[in-house]
Amino acid sequence: MYLSERERDRRYDQLREIMVKEDIGAFVVVGNNCVGGTTGTGSFRYLTDYFMIFSYGLLIFFRTEDPTLFVGSDLQHVWASRYSWIHDIRVSPDLAQLAARLLAEKGLTRGKIGVVGMGSMPAAAYLSIKERLPEASFFDADFIFFGIRLKKGxxxxxxxxxxxxxxxxxxxxxxxxxxxxxxxxxxxxxxxxxxxxxxxxxxxxxxxxxxxxxxxxxxxxxxxxxxxxxxxxxxxxxxxxxxxxxxxxxxxxxxxxxxxxxxxxxxxxxxxxxxxxxxxxxxxxxxxxxxxxxxxxxxxxxxxxxxxxxxxxxxxxxxxxxxxxxxxxxxxxxxxxxxxxxxxxxxxxxxxxxxxxxxxxxxxxxxxxxxxxxxxxxxx
CATH class of the missing domain: 3.90.230.10 (Creatinase/methionine aminopeptidase superfamily)
Structure with missing residues (x-):
């Protein structure tokens, strides 16, 4: 929408270096339309150059593969496809189920998975993903993004x-x-x-x-x-x-x-x-x-x-x-x-x-x- 693909690549490369170093398989990043504080989801926009106008979305950011975005309506799908950095965008009324299924398909049933926007993620969605991936180790990854996002270019x-x-x-x-x-x-x-x-x-x-x-x-x-x-x-x-x-x-x-x-x-x-x-x-x-x-x-x-x-x-x-x-x-x-x-x-x-x-x-x-x-x- 506003930033270049060069800026996107800079952000992705910086984050993936951390993922390799800390052995993090993926991030589950929450997006909503809150303005900030503990329920803010600026990290979602940081990785998509897009924002949710209602409800919430889930971005799955992988260590080596392109990210996938899950949204809950055709409206969000249309505009995210047009304006965001994300090419793989999927629609479902049950974002958590799709997210867990994709993580399993990518072989991420075990290991570390960071949740970004923990204060914004619906409890039902978080519990649903954890239930479907009981052997994965989920952790609050907001601190990683705070360090990356604090200093602006x-x-x-x-x-x-x-x-x-x-x-x-x-x-x-x-x-x-x-x-x-x-x-x-x-x-x-x-x-x-x-x-x-x-x-x-x-x-x-x-x-x-x-x-x-x-x-x-x-x-x-x-x-x-x-x-x-x-x-x-x-x-x-x-x-x-x-x-x-x-x-x-x-x-x-x-x-x-x-x-x-x-x-x-x-x-x-x-x-x-x-x-x-x-x-x-x-x-x-x-x-x-x-x-x-x-x-x-x-x-x-x-x-x-x-x-x-x-x-x-x-x-x-x-x-x-x-x-x-x-x-x-x-x-x-x-x-x-x-x-x-x-x-x-x-x-x-x-x-x-x-x-x-x-x-x-x-x-x-x-x-x-x-x-x-x-x-x-x-x-x-």
């Missing part, structure tokens, strides 16, 4: 940059339209329409709105965004936007807050602290620091301003919007080729949260900001 960077441009322009567009009287779902509709209209194949946008830091009734601002609701925007509100979209499967995230009709002095304090924290964190990771060092650096800078650093702090991004957390206990070294979303969660003593950030790409010279949106606290 130039072709992947190009797609990440394209997604960032679409997201930046969508933010500019929505700023033109926000006004009192709109509802949350209308604001998110503008974002998603812009994303889709510029070629995004997936879009995932969250929002939170209301008085900041608390309402007249003392209700704290919901600083963790959620699915757009029916709430009507009012003058004096603040709106938190978590704008997330893809191009070619590669995710970009941009997090901003805007004020409606008038500036809010409380928001200014939070915003200033978030930028100070970001600056401290980016300075830290110029030296290829561990992820936990980044978090600690942002936390120290935030605390100096009289706030605390809450969670979430960020996440690694790629073919899943969240390929791993930016957490205080992560030992992942921020090396060139890694794409990371950093959005400090500034929190006051009352637990009010403020998020602000964007996506970065690590290079030999340090982090490069993929998003070019300004850091201004806009009043609309």
């Amino acid at each position: 130039e072709a992947e960077r190009d797609l990440l940059e394209r997604a960032a441009r679409i997201n930046d322009d969508a933010y500019k567009e929505v700023l033109k339209h926000i006004r009192p009287g709109l509802r949350e779902y209308e604001i998110v509709g503008i974002l998603e329409g812009y994303h889709r209209g510029r070629g995004s194949d997936q879009t995932f946008n969250l929002i939170s709105s209301g008085p900041f830091p608390t309402s007249l009734e003392g209700i704290p601002f919901q600083g963790l965004p959620w699915h757009p609701g029916i709430r009507e925007i009012r003058e004096g509100d603040c709106i938190l936007l978590e704008m997330t979209t893809t191009y070619g499967g590669y995710w970009n995230q941009l997090v901003r807050m805007v004020s409606v009709r008038k500036q809010n002095p409380e928001v200014i304090r939070f915003h200033r602290t978030a930028l100070i924290g970001l600056e401290a964190g980016l300075k830290e990771i110029k030296m290829r620091a561990k992820t936990r060092d980044l978090v600690q650096s942002v936390a120290r800078a935030t605390e100096k301003e009289g706030f605390a650093l809450g969670l979430p702090m960020g996440h690694f991004a790629g073919l899943d919007v969240m390929e791993g957390r930016v957490s205080p206990d992560s030992d992942v070294v921020l090396e060139p080729g890694i794409a990371v979303v950093i959005h400090p969660c500034v929190m006051n003593a009352q637990g009010v949260r403020f998020l602000w950030g964007q996506t970065y790409f690590m290079t030999d010279d340090g982090p490069v900001k993929l998003n070019q949106s300004d850091d201004a606290l806009h009043v609309v």
Whole structure:
């Protein structure tokens, strides 16, 4: 769909070297339409350059032979045949049965078989395959793919940059339209329409709105965004936007807050602290620091301003919007080729949260900001 056969061959060769070294006979790779986290299936797209629009699929990736893709409908078969890297595509209402039969036909009734996307695989499918291949040794192989996928090449960077441009322009567009009287779902509709209209194949946008830091009734601002609701925007509100979209499967995230009709002095304090924290964190990771060092650096800078650093702090991004957390206990070294979303969660003593950030790409010279949106606290 988006990447060359040369890139496909590079990926396949790298993976097969690992399979030979570790004596792995095959991988069973799960695909679905989730956006990421423990149920994400970016590894499926990594090997197919294709994504499931509904239900799930199973890719059988062999050590020496071409892979086979099982899907559950003729619709998926037609479009996977047209757009994916896979030539052997089969349709069945029982993917697990076909997968087990194929593995047996290839002589893989014993030995190691890695399951990729264990958190996404239907339990019934996993148990069915295991029951049909009782002597095979199945294991969770997600860690192998995490290591391969974490560091992106130039072709992947190009797609990440394209997604960032679409997201930046969508933010500019929505700023033109926000006004009192709109509802949350209308604001998110503008974002998603812009994303889709510029070629995004997936879009995932969250929002939170209301008085900041608390309402007249003392209700704290919901600083963790959620699915757009029916709430009507009012003058004096603040709106938190978590704008997330893809191009070619590669995710970009941009997090901003805007004020409606008038500036809010409380928001200014939070915003200033978030930028100070970001600056401290980016300075830290110029030296290829561990992820936990980044978090600690942002936390120290935030605390100096009289706030605390809450969670979430960020996440690694790629073919899943969240390929791993930016957490205080992560030992992942921020090396060139890694794409990371950093959005400090500034929190006051009352637990009010403020998020602000964007996506970065690590290079030999340090982090490069993929998003070019300004850091201004806009009043609309």
